[in-house]
Amino acid sequence: MAQVGGLRTNDTILKLEDVHMYFGKVAALAGVSLEVKQGEIHSIIGPNGAGKTVMMNCINGLYRPQKGGIYFKGQSINDLRPHQRARLGISRTFQKIELFGGMTVLDNIRLGRHVHLKSGIVSGSIYVGKTRHEELEARRFIEEEIIDLLEIESIRNKTVHMLPYGLQKRVELGRALALNPELLLLDEPLAGLNLEEVEDMARFILDINEEDRWRVTCILVEHDMGVVMDISNSVFVLNFGNMITDGPPEEVQKNPDVIKAYLGEEELYSTRR
């Protein structure tokens, strides 16, 4: 299993300060603060409706919080739109798969790379010099770093909607990686997968986090407590928009408030082992 804490540094990569997010009068996030260190896997857990996905959406810019600040590597990103945040190196996957079903696996992944391509329409249609070089480099990156890592060689030319769910999840991760992110937001990457697929996905997340080539900081929203407790450096527990606790997995598991929020769900963890 992971050498927990081995790759974590003391530099803060992402900081949320007193973030409030309201939908009408409902407080989805009521003053949440979070600090994510470079190189760690930081999980966010909580019961359904706790506001986990809202938090992800705030970080990547889909939602603008009414109050509070979000800082990426010390710089405020409150006013940046999602694609601008993506360019900074924040990438994500979605709880419900958001791929282009009619396109091939390769095209979907290439799309993730698009943000880094500089050539315009004109030079792209001539395909010489810099453009050519850029294109070849993008190809090399996708093939050698992503397809090889995720072991999806056999489906690279298949249309996405024809693939089983577990593979679609993998393709979505591939697209997120094509951005070459520094911070990766994973929204329930294990939901709906069978045991073998869960093991594969957990391995990929560890690879992305630990391999020298990647060293990507991950924020993981997940219900599978077994995996969360095994691979995370820190676990942030959210309930109805409020933080219950934030700390190493072993402490979080003992916290009485967490057990209370998860009343009746402790067994979920024990059965998975």
Next chain:
Amino acid sequence: MNGSGIKITKDLTIPKLFVSQCKRYGRKKVAMREKEFGIWRPLTWKDYYDNVKYLSLGMVSLGLRKGDKVAMIGDNRPEGLWAEMAALCAGGIGVWLFQDCMMDEVKYIIDHSDSKFFVGETQEEVDKALSIKGDCPDLEWIIWDDPKGMRNYHQDCLISIEKTQELGKELDRKEPDLFEKMVNKGHGDDICLLFYTSGTTSLPKGALLTHWNMLTMGQNLMSVDPCYDTDDFVSYLPFAWIGEQMMSISCGLQIGYTINFPEEPETAQDNIREIGPHVMFAPPRLYEGMTRSVQVKRMDSSWIKRKIYEFGTKVGYKVANLRFEKKPVLLHWKFLGWVAYVVMQKKLKDHLGMSRLRHAYTGGAAMGPDHFRFFHALGVNLKQIYGQTEIAGISIVHRDGDVKFDTVGTPLPGTEVRITEAGEIISKSPSVFKGYYKNDEETRKSLVDGWLYSGDRGFIDEDGHLVVFDRSKDVMTLNDGRPFSPQYLETRLKFSPFVKEAWVIGDKRDYVVAVMCVDYSVVGKWADDKKINYTSYHELSQKPEVYDLVQKQIEEANKDLPGPAKIRRFVNLYKVFDADDEELTRTSKLRRTFVENRYKDIVDAFYRDTEVIHMDTTITYEDGREQRIKTDLRIQRIGE
């Protein structure tokens, strides 16, 4: 001669041949290709030579000595072949393991063979090796080649291929002619491979094969069906199967054709199509798989395509049958054959990667006449091969223009085949092995005065072709006293795309029965189309509609059989036979004695007047986990 002008002498070894071929072709010719990161990447003979040389010297500096065993496991890839060649160059003996071997099998083989080195591919194989290392005292080094997932492994016994090659380079600087010296020390009678045969009855036995065995076998095959150094061959079947060794080493090295490695096992079919090999050797299940996919795709295709297919196969069968009967093919049939080729066969062969194929061989298990005819109707020159690991692969093959689908052909040059009084097939050739490793008793049983006793029953027909009936101990006696081959019936049943595996029972019983395993994807799709709901293989197999479907397939196979051999009852099994459950060998042959014990309840119930069998067993998953299954199986009767 074998087309390459190389003379096989007792002094020649595989490494000597390797070195001379590398010198001959150098940088001018591509020795192998591997598809990696979506692109075919060529390696010249010079690259092949350098990689093998430094790996070999690296192993020597880690302590490999003449006669030491080097166990290898992994998918087909250049590094696998380098490792084998490197071991042989240093005077070592290669031991191949099947990629999907369970832990116990790996342990048994590593321990029994006294392997000193273990060459794996990825973290997965390294894990296997590390977990058995404590039980295998001779095992010293574990070499790996894919760094993925290896970042947390720091054991002293682990080393990468790259690192080993660096050690080799260092040694080469100190002793520049050491490599050639090692190669020149070898003799044709030295053991080169310790090959574990997947026994249908007992623990694997290790057959000892010499350089002379391997090279003469290749030479004899190539004298029948010459290959050329411009040919392409795709290596995608396990190296632990003697057939693959035969094509990649025995023949490949002599001829110098290009060996192509697919990107991943799952992409092999696509990669074969891209390469379009000239020669192919695969066990029947691969061809069965192709037939099945063609039949299924046909069902899915549009009306017009189906009509074209039907026309093409009709003509194809007619022409093939005329050729089988050695009757002249008249002009109008030739013309229709050409039309069938243009409108159908050409395209279909391209999809199967067979458009450039000169010779296709099948061997290793029995193949049904229906499959055989199917490929000939497509215009594929498919030929039977018969042999054993103990004779370095093959001893008998069909000749071009003399193919009979119920025989396995005639002996290779230099090979004598006879039938003993008991009906057992025995053979003698320069390729007959030296004996089983640490098993004198079995050696005495199968090697008598240089004759190899196969344990197969058969006869030689009026044209001098060998007909293999079945394994002697598997031959059944019908209720009218006639001998009958269950394997024959099983292969006929498997011609149906819906049937994945079949097991026929009926030795000295009142009637013949069968246990059927349906093909999950094909029957699953059929059920989807019929709007039949199911959640698992188990549930699907027990649907009454699926029972009726299987019954139809059995009735089809029953048609041409004599009364007592017709199948009267069957059940659909709740799972497919699997090598991980020891029901099949690693080469997918049914282990009858084992399944008879395991499914004793089913066998008994067939011959009692029961309708339903209560089952309670466990199944093993690939990662070793087990699951208990409790279920009821229904026996269906046919034609009563």
